[in-house]
Amino acid sequence: MKNMIILFAGLKGGTGKSTLCNLFATYAVEQGFPVAVMDADTQLSLYKNFFEDLATLGVRNVSTPWRIWSLRADDTVKDKMSKIKKVPGLVIIDCPGSVDNENLKYIYNSADIIVMPFRFDRMNVRETVTFAELLKKISKARQLYLPNMVTQYDEKREELRKAMERANSDLGKYGRVLPGIPECLAVRDSNTLGMNYKQRWAVREAYNVIIEEINTLINK
Numbered sequence: 001m002k003n004m005i006i007l008f009a010g011l012k013g014g015t016g017k018s019t020l021c022n023l024f025a026t027y028a029v030e031q032g033f034p035v036a037v038m039d040a041d042t043q044l045s046l047y048k049n050f051f052e053d054l055a056t057l058g059v060r061n062v063s064t065p066w067r068i069w070s071l072r073a074d075d076t077v078k079d080k081m082s083k084i085k086k087v088p089g090l091v092i093i094d095c096p097g098s099v100d101n102e103n104l105k106y107i108y109n110s111a112d113i114i115v116m117p118f119r120f121d122r123m124n125v126r127e128t129v130t131f132a133e134l135l136k137k138i139s140k141a142r143q144l145y146l147p148n149m150v151t152q153y154d155e156k157r158e159e160l161r162k163a164m165e166r167a168n169s170d171l172g173k174y175g176r177v178l179p180g181i182p183e184c185l186a187v188r189d190s191n192t193l194g195m196n197y198k199q200r201w202a203v204r205e206a207y208n209v210i211i212e213e214i215n216t217l218i219n220k
Contacts, residue, residue: 003088184198
């Protein structure tokens with residue numbers, strides 16, 4: 001298949017960006033896509049987690065859903081992105097929460113889709129809007145906003161409804177707000193070597209929309 005670059009990005013920490021990037025990579029493999037993962041975050045959390053998860057198995061040459069490489073946003077990144085754009089299949093990149101690094105612009109500018117996890121609170125939505133505005137200036141990528149850690153409690157239903165309306169109003173100007181991923185211990189406890197049915201159930205609605213967006217771009 002043709003190359004498609006999917007970024008998971010955001011200014012705000014604590015939104016589960018690396019976790020959702022990890023789970024989406026596995027979900028995309030399950031849907032039949034060839035997948036490669038790049039970790040461009042300065043902390044390299046996803047990259048380190050991958051090899052820690054492998055080490056817990058204590059075996060060599062184990063089969064994994066996808067492989068991961070580190071991607072430093074330095075002076076070589078422009079050349080690296082030109083090569084990455086030639087890789088067939090989905091290249092999923094976990095990005096740092098920043099736009100200050102000039103070299104990061106080559107990553108954002110190469111993207112086809114940028115997924116931005118956020119939480120339904122006023123400050124988080126505001127920061128996501130700020131990030132969306134900045135990205136519109138440097139990237140033509142389709143922007144998708146992924147609500148994470150959505151509460152299921154009845155007493156929070158009205159508060160959640162208002163937060164969702166605010167997010168759809170503010171973020172809908174720049175892209176598409178995806179179905180939310182519920183607050184779920186199984187999601188937080190995910191690893192890089194696969195998915196269980198609880199994780200799959202939690203992410204399936206949102207991730208199916210991302211898959212639809214990918215297929216739409218592929219078939220253009």
